[in-house]
Amino acid sequence: MNFLSSLLDLNKITAKTAFLVLIISGCLLFFPASVLLKLEIVTFKKEFGKYFGFAFLASAAFLIVALLNWFQQKVNSIIAKRKWAKKLAESIKKIDFAEVAVLREFHINGQQSLDMPIDDPVVAGMLNKGILYQLSSMGQMSREGMMMPVAVNRLIADAITLEFLGLPHTEPTQEKVREILIARPDWAKSVTQRKANRWY
Numbered sequence: 001m002n003f004l005s006s007l008l009d010l011n012k013i014t015a016k017t018a019f020l021v022l023i024i025s026g027c028l029l030f031f032p033a034s035v036l037l038k039l040e041i042v043t044f045k046k047e048f049g050k051y052f053g054f055a056f057l058a059s060a061a062f063l064i065v066a067l068l069n070w071f072q073q074k075v076n077s078i079i080a081k082r083k084w085a086k087k088l089a090e091s092i093k094k095i096d097f098a099e100v101a102v103l104r105e106f107h108i109n110g111q112q113s114l115d116m117p118i119d120d121p122v123v124a125g126m127l128n129k130g131i132l133y134q135l136s137s138m139g140q141m142s143r144e145g146m147m148m149p150v151a152v153n154r155l156i157a158d159a160i161t162l163e164f165l166g167l168p169h170t171e172p173t174q175e176k177v178r179e180i181l182i183a184r185p186d187w188a189k190s191v192t193q194r195k196a197n198r199w200y
Contacts, residue, residue: 015066022059025052084130085155091129092156098122099131101183104165106152108184117145117187131156143194144187 028036028045029052036042045052095103102122105114113135116123126132132150139148152160162169168176184192 013062015063018059018062018066021055022063025056025059028052029056088130088153088155089159091131092159095131097183098185099126100165101185101188102126102132103152103160104167104180104183105185105188106160107162107165107167108180108188113149113151115139115147115191116150117142118148118150119145120185120187122185123150142191144190 028041028049031039033042036045099122102116105116106112116132118124118127118134118139123132127134127150130153133153135149135151137148139146141147167180172180181189
């Protein structure tokens with residue numbers, strides 16, 4: 001009866017355990033007597049044989065339910081990702097000038113990831129919207145704020161074109177360069193000044 005009680009305790013059953021029970025009970029049910037005799041488990045089958053059919057059906061049902069549950073979770077995950085991607089696409093359409101200036105920093109620095117102050121209101125807002133995502137929980141405090149490595153969400157990376165950023169395809173004029181530099185976020189200007197970046 002302990003065997004039956006353990007089998008009925010669904011909280012303790014995993015898919016691996018159920019699969020193992022299915023295989024063992026199936027073998028005990030369907031193996032010919034000659035094989036069971038060679039395995040020296042004929043006596044075991046006589047003693048517990050009344051439970052094998054139930055164990056086989058119960059483990060099979062458990063695995064079917066587990067498979068259906070896994071499939072449902074996958075479908076829900078796909079639907080959630082599509083909704084999130086759609087929401088993200090809408091966020092990009094409503095992006096403001098300050099957020100565009102933040103996105104420009106990746107192009108200006110020629111990097112796919114940058115250290116940005118996650119406590120800056122604009123950067124924090126873009127992280128909350130999913131436009132940016134944080135690459136690590138490790139960062140450092142600076143005069144610009146709590147600097148953390150961030151990157152542009154891959155779902156919208158293709159939408160961040162030069163046209164979207166308001167940047168020219170060809171060599172920019174001095175006036176355009178000045179316009180872009182003036183529009184940079186204050187924290188980016190501060191970082192550049194602090195690091196004495198000779199490119200600027």
